[in-house]
Amino acid sequence: ELTPKALTKFISGLPCGNGKHGYYRALRVLCFWLYKQDYVDANPILKVDSPKLAKRILPAVTAKQVDVLVDEAECLRDQCIVSLLFESGLRLSEVCRLKKADIDWDTRTLRVVVKGNREEKAMFGERTERLLQVYLSVNGSDKLFDLGFRGVQHMLERLGEKTGIR
Secondary structure: OOOHHHHHHHHHOOOOOOHHHHHHHHHHHHHHHHHHOOOOOOOHHHHOOOOOOOOOOOOOOOHHHHHHHHHHOOOHHHHHHHHHHHHHOOOHHHHHOOEHHHEEOOOOEEEEEEOOOEEEEEEOOHHHHHHHHHHHHHOOOOEOOOOOHHHHHHHHHHHHHHHOOO
């Protein structure tokens, strides 16, 4: 029977944790279709609450682990990227889009376009400043790092395998 109570009982009885939300979405589409096609008089899914998703807490990286990652990076560019990611808290995609002109050396900040296409400032520390100054003295490109999202992702995966830090 297709009632709000039956749908709630079915969804809550599923053993799949966060997979319940996928079932809910599929049932919602089905119920809206059944209602539009006049197979049901009322849409039962409107009275069913969406299952709550469990939030995954990512493991924290210690300062010592960051030091190891920076030291074990293959090249100066990779050291800059790792240091910048951890000191600034920027997303990978944000780091990949940075340009040399985005750096304000006086305040040790970066002008960055963040999620939602907003412009923000991100701070970086002394280590990143030193690494960037050396790196930029030998890199002539307008982009800060000539590496895309997947390239940085693969570099970080290789570095994680090399150091055992995940």
